[in-house]
Amino acid sequence: MKKILLSSCFSLYCLFAVQIDAKAQYVLKDADKQYELYNYAKAVDLYEQAYKKKESLHAAERLAAAYAYMNDYKQAESWYAIASKMSGSKPENILGYAKALQSNSKYSEAKVQYQAYIDQKKDVTERQKDVWLSSCDSAVKWMKNPKKVELINEKALNSTQSDWGATTYQGGVVFTSDRTNTGFESKESSPFLKFDGAKTPDKKIYGWTGNGYLKLYIKPSPKDSLALFPIKTGTKYHVGSATFTADGNTMYFTMTPIPDDLEKVKNKPSTVNVEIYSSTKGADGKWGEPVAFPYNDVNKYSVGDPFISTSGTSLYFASNMPGGKGGTDIYVSLKTDAGEWGKPINLEEINTTGNERSPVFDANNNLFFASDGYVGMGGLDVFRALRDGAGIGKIENMGYPFNSPQDDFGFSLNEKGGIAYLSSNRNNGLGNDDIYSIDQKMIIAFKLEGTVFDKKTNQPIPNALVTLAKVNGGTVKTEADEDGNYQFNLAAETEYNVIGEKTNYRSDSENLATIGLKTSEVLKQDLHLEPVEINKAIRLENIYYDFDKWNIRPDAAVELDKLVKIMLDNPTIWIELGSHTDSRGKDAYNLSLSQKRAESAVQYIISRGINKNRITAKGYGETQLLNKCANNVQCSDAEHQLNRRTEFKIVKQ
Numbered sequence: 320m321k322k323i324l325l326s327s328c329f330s331l332y333c334l335f336a337v338q339i340d341a342k343a344q345y346v347l348k349d350a351d352k353q354y355e356l357y358n359y360a361k362a363v364d365l366y367e368q369a370y371k372k373k374e375s376l377h378a379a380e381r382l383a384a385a386y387a388y389m390n391d392y393k394q395a396e397s398w399y400a401i402a403s404k405m406s407g408s409k410p411e412n413i414l415g416y417a418k419a420l421q422s423n424s425k426y427s428e429a430k431v432q433y434q435a436y437i438d439q440k441k442d443v444t445e446r447q448k449d450v451w452l453s454s455c456d457s458a459v460k461w462m463k464n465p466k467k468v469e470l471i472n473e474k475a476l477n478s479t480q481s482d483w484g485a486t487t488y489q490g491g492v493v494f495t496s497d498r499t500n501t502g503f504e505s506k507e508s509s510p511f512l513k514f515d516g517a518k519t520p521d522k523k524i525y526g527w528t529g530n531g532y533l534k535l536y537i538k539p540s541p542k543d544s545l546a547l548f549p550i551k552t553g554t555k556y557h558v559g560s561a562t563f564t565a566d567g568n569t570m571y572f573t574m575t576p577i578p579d580d581l582e583k584v585k586n587k588p589s590t591v592n593v594e595i596y597s598s599t600k601g602a603d604g605k606w607g608e609p610v611a612f613p614y615n616d617v618n619k620y621s622v623g624d625p626f627i628s629t630s631g632t633s634l635y636f637a638s639n640m641p642g643g644k645g646g647t648d649i650y651v652s653l654k655t656d657a658g659e660w661g662k663p664i665n666l667e668e669i670n671t672t673g674n675e676r677s678p679v680f681d682a683n684n685n686l687f688f689a690s691d692g693y694v695g696m697g698g699l700d701v702f703r704a705l706r707d708g709a710g711i712g713k714i715e716n717m718g719y720p721f722n723s724p725q726d727d728f729g730f731s732l733n734e735k736g737g738i739a740y741l742s743s744n745r746n747n748g749l750g751n752d753d754i755y756s757i758d759q760k761m762i763i764a765f766k767l768e769g770t771v772f773d774k775k776t777n778q779p780i781p782n783a784l785v786t787l788a789k790v791n792g793g794t795v796k797t798e799a800d801e802d803g804n805y806q807f808n809l810a811a812e813t814e815y816n817v818i819g820e821k822t823n824y825r826s827d828s829e830n831l832a833t834i835g836l837k838t839s840e841v842l843k844q845d846l847h848l849e850p851v852e853i854n855k856a857i858r859l860e861n862i863y864y865d866f867d868k869w870n871i872r873p874d875a876a877v878e879l880d881k882l883v884k885i886m887l888d889n890p891t892i893w894i895e896l897g898s899h900t901d902s903r904g905k906d907a908y909n910l911s912l913s914q915k916r917a918e919s920a921v922q923y924i925i926s927r928g929i930n931k932n933r934i935t936a937k938g939y940g941e942t943q944l945l946n947k948c949a950n951n952v953q954c955s956d957a958e959h960q961l962n963r964r965t966e967f968k969i970v971k972q
Contacts, residue, residue: 344369347378359385363394367932376405383415390725390744390751392422397891397972400822410439420822421455421697422724424462424796427782428822430455447672450694458696461719462797465808467763470720470741470755470793472748476538476545481751483742484560484729489567491539492740493548494754495559495729497532533557535572550598550606552576557593560624560729564631568600571625571634574609576617592621595636614652614663616640621647624676624729634660637676645692646674668711669704677728681736686711689728697724701741720795726752747786747794755793764811765833766841771803771819774827774847779803783821783848790814809833809842819846823972826888851972856897862920862965869915871923879920882967883927886934893971895935896921901959902941902950914938920965935970 350365363385370378383398399416402408417432433451437443476482478498485494535548535558552558552574561572573593595612612634615622624637632654637647640663648670650663669675673692676699680686684706689699693716700722704711716722721741729742729752737757744752771783785805788794790813799805809815811833818828827846859882862875871879886892898917900909917936925931941949944962948954 346372347375350378350381354381354385357388359389363389364932367930371932371935376402376407379405380408380412383412383419387415387419392419392725393891395419396423396425396822401971410436413439417451418697421458423820424458424724424784424786424798425782425820425822426455426458426798450692453694454696457694457716458719458724459798461696461716461722462795465719465795466717466721467759468720469758470743471758472793473740473754473756474749475541477749477753479750481533481744482754483752485740485742485754486560486562486731487733487739488537488563489539491537491543493535493537493561493563495533495561496536497534533559535559535561550609552596552609562625562627564627565629569597569627569631570606571595571597571612571627573623573625592617592619593623595622595625595634612652613660614640622650624678626678626680628680629682635678635680636663637674637678638663644670645672647676649675649678649688666711669714674699677730679730679732681732682734683736685736687730687732687738689726689730696722698726698744699728701727701730701738720793721757745794747788762810763808765809765836767807767809767815767817767831767844768841769805769817769844769846771799771805771821771846771848773824774849780819780821780824780848783819783824783846785846786818786820788816788818790816811836817844817846819848821848823851824848825851825885825892828888851892851969853972854968854970856966856968859965859967864916867912869912869919871919875920876923879923880927883924883929886924886929889972891972892969893933893935894967895937895970896924897937897939897966897968899939899943899962899964899966900941901962902944902948902952903959906941906950910938910940910942912938913940916965 346365346369350362350369353359353362353365363382366378366382366385369375370382379398379402383395383402386392386394386398396416396419399412399419403412403416413432413436417429417436420429420432430452433455437448437451473485476485476492476494478496480496480498482494482496482498485492535550536545537548538545548561550570553576557573557575559573561570563570572595574596575593594615594617596609597612598606598609600606612622620638620640622636622638622640626635627633628635634652636650638650639647640650643665644667649666651666652660652663655661669686669688671690671692673690675688675690675692677689678686679688686704688702688704690702691699693700693702693714695716696719701717702714703717704714706712721727721738723743723745725743725745727741727743727745730738731740733739737759739756741755741757742752743755767787771780771785772778773780780803781799781801783799783803783805784796785799786794786796787807792813795807797805797807814830814832814834816828816830818826820826825848827848829844829846831842831844833842859878861878863872864870864875865872886894896917898913898920900913902909914936915938917938921934921936924934941962946954946958946961948958948962
């Protein structure tokens with residue numbers, strides 16, 4: 320009889336496992352469809368659900384890639400770390416991990432992973448090796464010796480979505496945004512749309528980002544409100560960025576209309592590339608109908624990032640048209656005597672096998688541009704190519720904090736030839752891409768010094784990443800040295816947060832201020848990072864429930880809020896929240912009660928803004944007692960209380 324019961328239980332377990340696997344496969348199939356249509360915001364939710372049901376390399380790889388495409392580099396780092404260690408993983412996951420670490424300013428760790436990839440892939444060119452490894456070394460030096468400038472987040476222009484490509488226009492600012500909460504009727508984060516070929520894409524939401532489509536906005540003066548730029552494009556999809564002739568009467572901009580002759584195939588993605596259009600203001604002050612740039616080819620390649628020269632006779636732009644040197648190259652078209660645009664010319668002395676974009680010339684004909692093909696900090700960096708006679712001379716990286724590990728692009732110049740506005744998706748902005756202005760008058764008043772320690776061993780942590788964030792302002796980063804030491808320059812009368820991070824550790828943050836300090840001095844602030852131990856139970860103190868109840872009491876909410884903060888400060892960790900009872904009462908009842916209590920706590924945490932995929936409820940009942948107090952054992956109330964507890968385990972970092 321016992322063998323029969325065991326066999327039955329095994330059969331039920333196998334059936335349950337098969338059901339879980341089938342459900343995971345169903346979710347994966349739906350996730351793959353969304354991923355292939357570039358609907359990454361939907362795909363990541365589905366892949367996470369599938370991974371929770373069954374851990375698979377496919378789900379981990381897709382999550383890493385999708386988060387990278389969405390510019391969520393912390394999540395990308397976490398998933399690439401997981402994928403690169405799984406059975407059957409390809410070397411490309413190590414490369415993705417290296418790039419994610421670099422994007423998170425963890426340059427010493429990134430260099431290790433780049434080298435690991437190079438060791439496995441013997442076909443990497445010497446130039447590419449040098450770019451990867453030298454970029455990590457250079458970035459550490461640039462962060463330790465930052466330029467004396469401050470980037471100011473233009474909060475009057477920025478939203479919680481993507482805002483970029485600001486340029487001055489008749490005393491105001493014109494820029495591009497994919498905000499959806501504007502109340503207006505009607506980033507180039509991707510150079511195209513991709514959607515189910517059997518139907519046109521959603522007219523309100525761009526699946527790649529989950530936000531709206533790009534539109535041009537104008538803020539006529541600092542006192543004026545934002546408004547849609549008054550041009551009728553005839554498209555519901557992407558519009559932006561823009562450049563204006565010196566007299567302000569002609570503009571060039573990018574747009575993605577859906578062409579009538581677009582080939583549509585059921586169940587296969589269709590691609591719509593970005594095009595350049597121009598418009599001229601009429602005598603009535605209204606902008607005319609858009610005119611297509613003659614070298615657009617919507618079904619074959621993209622053209623974007625236009626910049627019109629002061630003379631109006633040279634149009635510079637970025638394109639991935641055939642015959643280029645890399646992903647996107649910078650081209651120029653010259654206006655002929657007949658007033659037509661000539662065939663695009665590739666700026667070969669500038670372009671690399673990577674991506675070049677955002678061309679802008681200053682008054683001295685020096686070229687500013689963005690590139691990920693040179694030694695830089697990661698992503699697109701801002702470079703300046705100095706004019707040397709009739710050609711281009713020295714090409715120099717603008718350094719830190721002009722550049723960051725993320726994409727820095729979409730800039731414009733002031734009347735003196737310096738950078739007026741810069742676009743960047745660097746961390747701690749208001750949204751995805753933000754618009755920054757440049758303040759070159761930063762006055763250094765104080766210094767901050769400190770050491771990053773392991774909280775458990777009290778030993779210094781070498782090469783930890785430390786971020787100095789001005790309250791309601793910008794951030795700067797540095798990498799601690801081999802002894803865990805770091806330092807920053809501070810301004811007077813300013814509040815700061817300083818945050819320490821390191822892979823496999825929970826972050827630590829402290830507040831400090833120079834308000835009221837009158838004499839120059841050195842401030843000290845050490846940081847203590849707690850190691851992450853997977854599946855180690857951590858007790859949450861003072862989580863109490865009323866007898867036979869599972870609702871969250873106010874005193875328990877205070878303690879759960881501490882866990883919420885841990886999850887907000889460490890956005891990649893997943894946890895299991897477990898509830899335990901003592902042995903009094905029936906076993907089955909205690910198991911049910913503890914599950915309800917765990918689910919109640921989880922729902923509270925989700926209500927505080929934590930993604931449901933990151934937390935799982937588990938009721939253990941009396942199955943994991945911490946002492947002898949099992950059924951029918953006499954124990955004191957205090958001994959029973961030890962077993963009535965709520966714990967959490969980090970199950971993914």
